[in-house]
Amino acid sequence: MRMVDIIQAKRDGLALTKEQIDFVITGYTRGDIPDYQMSALLMAIYFKDMTPVEIGYLTDAMLHSGDVLDLSAIPGIKVDKHSTGGVGDKISIPLAPLVAAAGAKNPMISGRGLGHTGGTLDKLEAIPGFDVDLSEADFINEVTQIGTAITSATGNLAPADKKIYALRDVTATVEAIPLISSSIMSKKLASGTDGLVLDVKTGNGAFMKTEARAAALAQALVRIGHLAGIKIIALITDMSQPLGYAIGNALEIAESIDILNNQGPADVRELTLTLGSYMLMQAELADDLSGARHILETRLADGSALAKFKEMIIAQDGDASVVDDPTKLPQAKHAIQVLSGQAGVVTGMDTDQLGIASMILGGGRQKKGDVVDPAVGLMLHKKIGDSVANGELLATIYAEEPQRQDVVDMVTGAIHIGDAASAPELIHQVIE
Structure with a gap:
């Protein structure tokens, strides 16, 4: 079996067999298949998709590429x-x-x-x-x-x-x-x-x-x-x-x-x-x-x-x-207020931007190996659909520095205020 033939098959939109998928996962895990060939196959999958059966084969091969926990000693349904x-x-x-x-x-x-x-x-x-x-x-x-x-x-x-x-x-x-x-x-x-x-x-x-x-x-x-x-x-x-x-x-x-x-x-x-x-x-x-x-x-x-x-x-x-005294959790040195520049209703949020703001403070990782600061982050005071007065508190930034205008600007720009909005539905669908 050759990796190039498997890449070609998927490039041409063919379904891969269990044996082909097992060959790929075993070989790549061992280091027998180089990154450039695996990259080619991943891109072929991206463009040509996989059938549900293929996805099942792929999951099974990845599952059995290492250890499988045996939880049978734990009573009941896990x-x-x-x-x-x-x-x-x-x-x-x-x-x-x-x-x-x-x-x-x-x-x-x-x-x-x-x-x-x-x-x-x-x-x-x-x-x-x-x-x-x-x-x-x-x-x-x-x-x-x-x-x-x-x-x-x-x-x-x-x-x-x-x-x-x-x-x-x-x-x-x-x-x-x-x-x-x-x-x-x-x-x-x-x-x-x-x-x-x-x-x-x-x-x-x-x-x-x-x-x-x-x-x-x-x-x-x-x-x-x-x-x-x-x-x-x-x-x-x-x-x-x-x-x-x-x-x-x-x-x-x-x-x-x-x-x-x-x-x-x-x-x-x-x-x-x-x-x-x-x-x-x-x-x-x-x-x-x-x-x-x-x-x-x-x-x-x-x-x-x-x-x-x-x-x-x-x-x-x-x-x-x-649990009884949450103030024993790590505390940031400074609390910076973010105030609304207008009256109205919160109509939307750039949620990614708020997450990135917390990351820039040190609450997340920009690259693997970065040290996370547990104390920093944001506390919102409004959600979509809430009314806001001019000068009212939108969010509090918890930071190690007394001034973080860059983060204030990010948070201000991420919270959109307009005339009217209703809170979004929390649960969209249930798929069984």
């Missing part, structure tokens, strides 16, 4: 959630202890951020001492005992994906749905989950800017999950403005604590409850969404979800006192 990411997306942090407090087993392997704000692991590391690098044994033990754990990838999960993703990033092939979907699902299936709820974002702060593209990705992900024999559902949710008000690692931890205190922003609460309800149904702990939601609302109201978060922090060597 359920997880994955988000395609966005600005202010801290949902995993309140969601994990909430579903665990309701009795679900939630092993969550998360990542770091590159660009915009930090990833889930970066946010959790804003908690003093919190260890996100659990051994496989400790990860399994914590999920068994507490019901959840959030950690970085253990062992050698889907190494083919790591190599291919790095190549996609420099060959302008990141947006190809077969490559996105196989990347996401190879890692999730390798993590050993039985059920998966997907949060696919759409809007100007999302990877998939249009709802049609988001739906196509969601459908591809759901098909892969069905082929793999797991329970799976995808929600397409809004990212035309940040989730919640906080953008930045420690700020988002504090907002997550508000949610677990049965308070916090309405959109973060609603999405946490909705995703959690589907997870409880997959775990067979509720018969329908309303019953699942009632269980979760009860766990928020009686304090058990907050107590579960403390348990999780302690188990991962963090300082759980931040």
